[in-house]
Amino acid sequence: MIISSTSDYRAAAQKRLPPFLFHYIDGGAYAEQTLRRNVEDLAAVALRQRVLKDMSRLDTSIELFGEKLSIPVALSPVGLTGMYRRRGEVQAARAADAHGIPFTMSTVSVCPIEEVAPKIKRPMWFQLYVLKDRGFMQNALERAQAAGCSTLVFTVDMPVPGARYRDAHSGMSGPNAAMRRYWQSVTHPAWSMDVGLLGRPHDLGNISAYRGSPTGLADYIGWLGANFDPSISWKDLEWIRAFWKGPMVIKGILDPEDAKDAVRFGADGIIVSNHGGRQLDGVLSSARALPAIADAVKGQIKILADSGIRNGLDVVRAIALGADCAMIGRAFIYALATSGEAGVKHLLELLEKEMRVAMTLTSVSKVSDITGDLLVRQP
C-alpha cells in the first residue's frame, strides 16, 4: 500500500486495528459535526500565494517554553496509545524526539512516565486530567517532575466524557463488549501478536503505578465516567500552578473569555482545542475559534492549537489564524498504528515537507512571518 498522506495512514490503520480501537480513535461525539468541521474549516482557509521572492532558505523551527522545535508541531496527548501499537507511547515519543519536537504523555497512557522518559533525549510534556482522587494528581505531578517532564498540559475540557455513539457499536463499550473485543482481536492477528501478546501489560500505567495494583482495561469507558471530576474550577488549578515548577498550558480553550481567564490565572499557554470533536458536538472548530482568541490574548500567552490538523499546510493555516504552534492527535496515531515509530517519523517528515511547500508558495521564510497577512480575506 502506498502511503503519502494522513488519509493513507488512516486507511491502513483501519485494516490493521480491531474495530473497537479504530473507531475509538477515529470517532467523535454525538453526530460528529465538530469532528468534521475541524477538518473542513481548516481546509477551507485560503492562503495568499506569493511568488518570486527567493525562498531558497527556509527556517521551520520555533522556540517554545525555552525549547527548540524543528517544526511548530507537538504531539497531542492521546490516551491508550500503547493499545494501537506495542508500547506505543515509547515508539511515538522516540519518533517525536528524532524529529526534534515534543511528545505529550497522556494521564491515561498504557506505559507509565518512568518507562518512556529514559528512552528519549528531550524532555517530554505531561498531560494531566482532573481526577476525583487528588492524591493521584499530586503523585503524577511529582513523578512527572522527577522524570524531567518540562511542560504540564492541563486538560480542562473533560469534566465528563462526551457521548461517543461509535463506542457502543464497535465493542469499546456496550453489551457483550468483552466478547466482541475478543472476537475482533482473533480476526486481526497482526495486531493481536504485536499488541495483544507482546505489548503487555495492558494497563493504565500511570494510575496502577500510584495504586500499586493493575487497573486493567476491561471497563475503560466506565472508569473514565467514574473517576473524572465535574466539580473542577479555576480555584482548583491554583495548587497545581503553585506545585508545578515549569511551564503550564491549559488545554481545551475555545472561548476568548476563558483565554483571558487563563492569562489572569498565570498560565504560560493555552491549547485551543475541542478535544478533536470528542466532547461537545456542535461547538466551534478550532479554525473558527482561533482568530477571536488570538485577538484577545496573542502576545500575552503562547497559543497552541489542535483539532483537525492533518498535514503541513494545515499547520501553516493554524499559525496564520493565530496559533504559535500546532499539535496533532489522530494523524500521528494512524501512522503509529500502521507502522509504529517508523510511521510517525515518516508522517513528521511529510508534515515538514508540506510546510516547506506552503511557506515557499506564500513567500515566508520563517515561522514568525506566518501571520494573518497570509489569509485571503473572503467575504
Ligand SMILES: Cc1cc2nc3c(=O)[nH]c(=O)nc-3n(C[C@H](O)[C@H](O)[C@H](O)COP(=O)(O)O)c2cc1C
Ligand atoms: C483516541 C484519542 C484519545 C485522546 N486522549 C486524550 C487524553 O488522554 N488527554 C487529552 O488531553 N486529550 C486526549 N485526546 C485529544 C487530543 O489530545 C487532541 O486534542 C485531539 O486528538 C486533536 O484533534 P485531532 O485528532 O483532530 O488532531 C484524545 C484524542 C483521541 C483521538
